[in-house]
Amino acid sequence: MITLNKLTKEYDLVGTKVQALKEVSLTIERGEYVAVMGPSGSGKSTLMHLLGILDNATSGQYLLENYDITSLPDREQARIRNKHFGFIFQSFNLFSELSALENVMLPMGYANVPMKQRRDRAAALLEEVGLGHRMHHLPTMMSGGEQQRVAIARSLSNEPDVILADEPTGNLPSDKGEEIMQMLEGFNKRGVTIVMVTHNPDQGKRARRRLFIKDGELWRDEGTLVKGA
Amino acid sequence: MAQxxxxILWxxxxxxxxxxxxxxxxxxLGVGATAAGFSLLANTQKLGTEMLSSPAYREIVVSTQTNSDDMEVPAVLKPTADNVVLTANDLQVALSVPSVKYSYVSSGTELRFLNQKVIAQMTQMGPGPGAEAAPPATRTTTETNPRQGPQGLLTADELAKKQAEADVFLTEVDQLRGSSVTPQYFDAWGLKAAVGSLFAESERQSDTTLVVLGSAAAVQIGGTSIDAKALVGKKILTWEGYAVVVGILAESGTDTIDNSFFSPYQTTASDFGEGGPPRRRAFNVQLRFAVSDPAQLEQAASSLTSLLSSAVASDQLVVSNPRAEAQKLIDRNTGIGFLILFLALATLFIASVNVSHILMSRGLRMRKGVxxxxxxxxxxxxxxxLFAREGIFLSTAGSLLGALLAWPLSQTMESALGLTESSLVFLILGVAGAWVLNLVFSVLPAVxxxxxxxxxxMRAA
Structure with a gap:
């Protein structure tokens, strides 16, 4: 489903070129549950940004469903993000001005889903994550676990192929983190591809595949020795 | 677009x-001040142009000290001897000045009409003004004067008889303001007769009082009883006798003309310097000289001063160029208008820069949200x-509020500068222009x- 060929990302920091990602090549199949692991500054977030088309690679190739999306116009990239990817962030990143229902409806607005359909689907998703009774509440009135569940519902609103989760339990107590992990595993079982950045080795072990990033390079892939080891 | x-933004x-x-x-505040400033400047220009296009501002007015007090803007005011007057001869002499196209006299007067209502009132009061010394001979006819009844006033019966005459008309109007003019007045002001004719120089000294009515004045005189056009040839009964309507002017677009009547300015022979001490007789009015091109006014004024100074001592002559005075006034108002507009634009600029700055910082605060x-x-x-909507809303709502402020502000400023008419169009244009200017600054942060x-x-997120 996702194929990266020698994907490289360089940043220009005051005249000095810094390689955040160095010729990373990998393939992620539909329905996989992948954990991306590695120390801080290793290039995990850069990889996630490139996977989610929030950034363009300096060189290399990115194929989505065998379609080269390496350098598409902004509008097309936005459409692909909206349709194919769902994002879950460590700090939830809900809009505090919107109710839980409106937060979940938001991505569907960019997909031009009719208002009634938006509302019905958002309500159904909130029911599914166990927040049917709090759909009109503002995020500030919810606990961290509840906010992350709203964020999960939001990430699923356009029925994406891939969920990109960046430390989804990082700001939650362990019991709430476990709830979120079970929820993600449940969606994966229903066929949604999960790519999750985590520092937590236990959570990493629960993924069926692990990618280890070190100094911008893909160091290890699910026990497959790529380099070193 | 996601509603x-x-x-979120709202x-x-x-x-x-x-x-x-x-x-x-x-x-x-910025939009209101700018719109009011623009309206003031544009209105000053418009009214100034309209004012200067009037024939009154293609005139040189010449007078002597004795009658210069009623000049609107005497250019020169010097004490003179009481016995020095201008004569009608001076009108003709002045035509020798190449730039002078028309020379004429125009002097204010009025007609007082006799009708049933006035007779009834006067009968109750006793002998009326008709029993007093007759007014200046200019309106006296050779016919029997209708006011000369047993008590110097017509009786109701006599009035009824007069009314029965086919060519006599009694108007319900009590009085009408007008001007005694020499015939070139009509040419200078571009006035044409719509019905009947104007009076000529040869008719100026006629014993019969001739009147030419302005278009609105004719409607007023005719009232509901007679069509205005049918007044031509009618004798209208006045306190001074009959006034024969010879013509009705085409609509001029100037209220003062359309609501007036015009009668020949009558002079005695000596006014023309043909006997007696020529400059000691009653032609003591302001002489008016019109040029075809306003650019020649200064030259005409200079030539007329030299020419007439030979007949009247130069220090007794008052020559006025109303256009030059009006132009000074317009220039002053234009200068004030520019200054106000400049200050208003500065206000708008400062307001817009601040709006832009605050919207930009709001955008930065929302970087994570973006x-x-x-x-x-x-x-x-x-x-x-998304961000442009915020800018457009702010700019549009602010401009609408500004429009509400601009109206009283422009009224106050225009009234202070003596402008009699306000223009809603200029105000709307001013608001629109200021809105566009502010909009650019409001939308820039969105870009x-x-x-x-x-x-x-995302890193911010």
């Missing part, structure tokens, strides 16, 4: 009511539209905020 995204806008309110007020929106599917164009790369915005 939910609009809600709720952020209303959550900071004080800041948002101050932004609106700043825009309103990143999330982009991750959820917003394109740069969607972000641009900047939409150009944040998604990954950079």
């Amino acid at each position: 939910e995204a609009n809600k 709720r952020r806008f209303t959550a900071r009511m004080l800041e948002s309110g101050l932004l609106l007020l700043a825009v309103a 990143g999330i929106l982009m991750a959820l599917g917003a394109s740069k164009n969607s972000i641009l539209q 900047q905020n939409s150009q944040i790369p998604p990954a950079d915005a």
Whole structure:
């Protein structure tokens, strides 16, 4: 489903070129549950940004469903993000001005889903994550676990192929983190591809595949020795 | 476009009511002041141009000290001897000045009409003004004067008999203001007869009082009883005798002319310097000289001063160029208008820069939100539209408030500068122009905020 060929990302920091990602090549199949692991500054977030088309690679190739999306116009990239990817962030990143229902409806607005359909689907998703009774509440009135569940519902609103989760339990107590992990595993079982950045080795072990990033390079892939080891 | 995204911005806008309110007020003040300043300047130019296009501002008015007091803007005012007057000869002599196209006299007068109502009132009061010394001979006819009844006033019966005569008309109007003019007045002012004719120089000394009515004055005189056009040839009964209507003017577009009547300015032979001490007789009015090209006014004034100074001592002559005085007034008002517009534009600029700055910082504060929106599917164009909406709303709402401020402000300023008419069109144009100017500043931050790369915005998230 996702194929990266020698994907490289360089940043220009005051005249000095810094390689955040160095010729990373990998393939992620539909329905996989992948954990991306590695120390801080290793290039995990850069990889996630490139996977989610929030950034363009300096060189290399990115194929989505065998379609080269390496350098598409902004509008097309936005459409692909909206349709194919769902994002879950460590700090939830809900809009505090919107109710839980409106937060979940938001991505569907960019997909031009009719208002009634938006509302019905958002309500159904909130029911599914166990927040049917709090759909009109503002995020500030919810606990961290509840906010992350709203964020999960939001990430699923356009029925994406891939969920990109960046430390989804990082700001939650362990019991709430476990709830979120079970929820993600449940969606994966229903066929949604999960790519999750985590520092937590236990959570990493629960993924069926692990990618280890070190100094911008893909160091290890699910026990497959790529380099070193 | 996601309506939910609009809600985010709107709720952020209303959550900071004080800041948002101050932004609106700043825009309103800038737009209001600019619109009022523009309206003032444009209106000054428009009314000035209209004023100068009037024949009254292609005239040189020449007078002597004895009658210069009633000149609107005497250019020179010097004490002179009482016995020095200008004569009608001076009118003809002045035509020898190449730039002078018309020379004429125009002097205010009025007609007082006799009708049933006036007779009834006067009968109750006893001998009326008709029993007093006759007014100047200019209106006296050779026919039997109708006011000369047993008590110097017509009886009701006599009046009824007069009314029965086919060519006599009694108007319900009590009096009408007008001018005694020499025939070139009509040429100078471009006045044409719509019905009947104007009077000629040869008819000026006629024993019969001839009148030419302005278009509105004819309607007024005719009232409901007779069609205005049918007044031509009629003898209208006045306190001084009959006034024979010889013509009705085509509509001039100038109220003072359309509501007036014009009768020949009558002079005695000596007014023309043909006997007696020529400059000691009653032709003591202002002489008016019109040029075809206003640019020749200064030269005409200079030539007329030299010419007439040979007949009247130069220090006894008052020559006025109303156009030059009007132009000075217009120039002064234009200068004030420019100054006010400049200050207003400075206010608008400062307000717009502040609005732009605050919207920019609001965008920066929402950088994290922009990143999330982009991750959820917003394109740069969607972000641009989102922030532009905020700018457009702020600019439009502020401009509408500004329009409400601009109206009384422009009224006050225009009244202070003596402008009699306000123009809503100029005010609307001013508001529109100021709105566009402010809009540019309000939308610029949206352009900047939409150009944040998604990954950079995401790092903020």
